[in-house]
Amino acid sequence: MRAFLVHNPTSGSGRPTAEALLAALDQAGFSTTYSTSKDGAYKSALEHPADILIIAGGDGTVGKIARYLSDRKTLVAILPTGTANNVSRSLGIIGEAEILIQGLRGAPVKRLDVGIAAGPWGTQHFLESVGWGAFAKAVEPSGERKAPKHERIQKGRKIFAKTLSEAKPKRFTVMADGNAIEEDFIFVEVLNLGMTGPRMLISPSAEPGDQLLDVVYLKAERRQEMIDWLEHEPEDQPPPPLEVSKARKVTFVWDEGPLRIDDEFFPGPELESNIIIELERDSLRVCVPEGRDEHPASIEPETSGSEAS
Numbered sequence: 001m002r003a004f005l006v007h008n009p010t011s012g013s014g015r016p017t018a019e020a021l022l023a024a025l026d027q028a029g030f031s032t033t034y035s036t037s038k039d040g041a042y043k044s045a046l047e048h049p050a051d052i053l054i055i056a057g058g059d060g061t062v063g064k065i066a067r068y069l070s071d072r073k074t075l076v077a078i079l080p081t082g083t084a085n086n087v088s089r090s091l092g093i094i095g096e097a098e099i100l101i102q103g104l105r106g107a108p109v110k111r112l113d114v115g116i117a118a119g120p121w122g123t124q125h126f127l128e129s130v131g132w133g134a135f136a137k138a139v140e141p142s143g144e145r146k147a148p149k150h151e152r153i154q155k156g157r158k159i160f161a162k163t164l165s166e167a168k169p170k171r172f173t174v175m176a177d178g179n180a181i182e183e184d185f186i187f188v189e190v191l192n193l194g195m196t197g198p199r200m201l202i203s204p205s206a207e208p209g210d211q212l213l214d215v216v217y218l219k220a221e222r223r224q225e226m227i228d229w230l231e232h233e234p235e236d237q238p239p240p241p242l243e244v245s246k247a248r249k250v251t252f253v254w255d256e257g258p259l260r261i262d263d264e265f266f267p268g269p270e271l272e273s274n275i276i277i278e279l280e281r282d283s284l285r286v287c288v289p290e291g292r293d294e295h296p297a298s299i300e301p302e303t304s305g306s307e308a309s
Contacts, residue, residue, distance in 0.1 A: 001105070002050035003030040006065050008037040008057030011081045016097050021056055021079070024098040028105065037061050049074045052104070056097060058082015059128065063262050066114060067125045072282035077104055083152045087112070087127055090193040090208050092288050103289030111209025111283040115192045117261050118276040119254065120269055126262045128196045130277050133187030134167035135160065135197060136260035153234065156198025161230045169220035170257060176215050176247035184220040190250045190277045191216055199234045203244055209283055215245040250277040
């Protein structure tokens, strides 16, 4: 089976190495072509993909590669080597890369929807979320040196809690399939996945392949509840104090405040802009191999009749 491996060598702790991944794929019977995600060489190769595209990296790497994959029929595998790994966890893919590789052949396949956000930037694809407010502010690049991998989740949650405590509510209207949601918002996240940010499951009912967006928002009066919720360990959290609506199309007017598309940060618009968020009709097809070494922090995947052969 021909495989095309796109690998971020600096993701997470930097392990496993390219050599280790290639050796594991060879042992599993794959004929593999390698490319790093650190240059643009992989983009042309994605125009003529192999039997399976394997992405080894974190959420940013998975999102970047998915944006350039035009053929949605291509079989995709994710080897989660990042810090939060929200995309893979939401699909139920958890474990060491070498173990997951051994389970790729014959693995069930799950759909992963791809979002598209239109605004002053033009149009841009996303896998996790488009968000306004305190959560978007929390992903703003700080310029600080990255903390060690094992500290990043807790540090991210502390930054978010501090941002929540300082955030100024704003009253505006979000339209979800024509239904108006008007509140004093601390933040609004339009999610494709239930999990986002520093491994936060903020919409437990979300399914990554149901062709629905989850509009998740924090009302001003529930600010402290959300800050308290963040103090729980990721594996031991109750449902978050957030409101959720499901929709196929979400729109709002962006006239101030920070906005993010996955991990890209926009400090504020130069002019008032209409934001339109939808899902592409065609989803990615992602292998969900067995051999996971822990239970995912989200709903177990629904499998289709497809398998990796």
